[in-house]
Amino acid sequence: MIWQLIAAIFAGLGAAGVGLILRQLSGKRLPRWIVPALGGVGMLGYQVYYEYSWLSAKQQQLPDSAEVVDVERDAMWWRPWTYLFPLPVAFEVIDRNDVRTLEADGQRMVEFFLYRFEKRVLERVTHQAYLMNCSAREWVPLEGEERQPNRAALQTIGADDALYQAVCEAP
Incomplete structure (x- = not known):
């Protein structure tokens, strides 16, 4: 700063x-x-x-093993040029070295960390462990030290989503 x-x-x-x-x-x-x-x-x-x-x-x-899966852009009224060219304010990354593939009941599951970088007055980095069922295209956050799935936060994801492609369709 x-x-x-x-x-x-x-x-x-x-x-x-x-x-x-x-x-x-x-x-x-x-x-x-x-x-x-x-x-x-x-x-x-x-x-x-x-x-x-x-x-x-x-x-x-970022290390070579990191892959950007989402970029968030925003417009602000006190920066009128951002209405024409939205400003990048956050992005999400997965680290390929932290991806673990599992098999459960004949379905492919992938455990990974999603890192979020936010541009604020002070930059902020957060991370969260997730489990994605590649067959059903569902993902859920893992919580606690024992990484238990939070079933209430279960979400479906589209096959064309960059996160799904990076986690499930990558070699």
Whole structure:
């Protein structure tokens, strides 16, 4: 967070410097407010760049065995450009090294962890163990140290869902 603030300040100073140079090159015909205006535009531009590059920067930090299965994008009224280009605010990942395949009653079951990365003021990472019945296309969270299925939270999943394909159709 502190490095993001420092980078925004330097982006603002750099853009204000460009404004100052432009004002000097024009023989001071450009108005004085061009310098702080360009400084503000530079800081805002850096912030927009940082927010849109957050997803790819986080994905580069993941191990090779990680696979992104869902990206959540959102629009915010205080960022009007996000209505045209929704901002990535969260994504979900499975780690192929943590996937366990089981056989029960002739049905293929897969136990895995689903990691959720959320972009907030402070980034948040949560994880949850799940059990997916690939034959019935149902999945349920596993709770507690003994990983007991929470049958009340049983959900069905479509065959075209990226999570189903990553867990059940992967080699």
